[in-house]
Amino acid sequence: MASGTRSKNPLGRPRRPAAGDGGTDTRATILDRAEELLAGRGYAGMSMDDVARAAGVTKGTLYHHFPEGKDALIVAVGDRSLRRHGEGLAAAISSAGDARAGLEAVARWVLTNSGGPERLLRDSGRFLPPEQAENMRRGFMTRMYGPVRELLEGGVAQGELPPHDAEFVAWAFLGLLAEFAELQHLLARPRLAEQIVSLMLNGIGAE
Template sequence: MHTPATGGDSARARVLECAERLFMERGYQAVKLRDIADELGVRAASLYYHFPGGKLDMFLAVLDAAMDRYHTGLDAAIRGAGAGLEAELDAAARFFLSQPKIDFFRMLESDLEQIEPAQRAAVAMKMHQSLQGPVMDAFRRATPTGSERDSAPSPADAPTPELLAGSFLAIVQGIHHLRAEFDLPITKEQMAEQMSRILAAGLRAVREAPQSADRDQPNPNDASSV
């Protein structure tokens, strides 16, 4: 049974929504509580009612809510995609492009440096699980299992799901931040579709390539190997 949000819950949600937009646009260091209060038309002191720890408390709550939203949305998009890695990656990319722009690289390199190491580690782990987790699962489903590993490339040749997911997210982030002034010949969604096709085809090619040991064996018909 759905429980209606109370007035306090609704007010807190409004604060989080405003704070998230400002933090993601400007970065943690540049945003003051006064900025958030001015946007909401309230006194800065009233924000402590919802976030007793002030700006840091609010920032951590924003990240927690945002990562929960991304994890849920990504997982649903991938599960609702058609069969195959390409369809799952395309669905994941389109979900990212449908969300407000977030500079994850700046967040990792700058914003998280403003908080305590233990908190930073917890936030970084949640970001990893929420953003990379569903995409890594998609790549894992596309990798060999069981007896299939006997004919798969060696670990030195095959990229890991972690590496593939990280590369995927970096490319999607770049596509999302392309500006309209660049006069792009195709849409961002079309770019994402092409990227998904290339990544899926590349992984397929690696899986189907001869094993390293086979490639290193001299070819008896090659005079240079004698």
């Protein structure tokens, strides 16, 4: 094999370097495993030893990428998660034709991409230093809460939605989606996103 050429797996895709080999994917692998552990255990239930084992790296490699320790790793996971979910929500909203369709697109995105930053946001206020917790909160407000509130307010302005408290409804909607995202394996419904939006807009008498 020529020097510098990456081997391919049976599907023809380039293989990623092993997590501990110093390749450019090592940091991403660490973040992936840390995000999975955080989603399952929360901040208090995850240690740097856990992350190193899950990522297949030494503690030295882990601290090479995150020399400031666990809090720095959590912040990096949160920043990446907020960026990914923010981009996903923006694309979902932009593809919708009206406010209701936009809310359904947001719901589908959150349900499909469970393990979002909501739990990280809750834990950051309890465990991270105040400045880092505030940065996490601002990221959530900008990338997730803000677009949903703007969607709701735009729906009222266009006459698509009845007047309402957009601040409260945006929080309630995102909170409801976060809970359903964690529990949806118990509720197999092909139109869950649409049903959640219908419940929010039309009440318990909705189909």
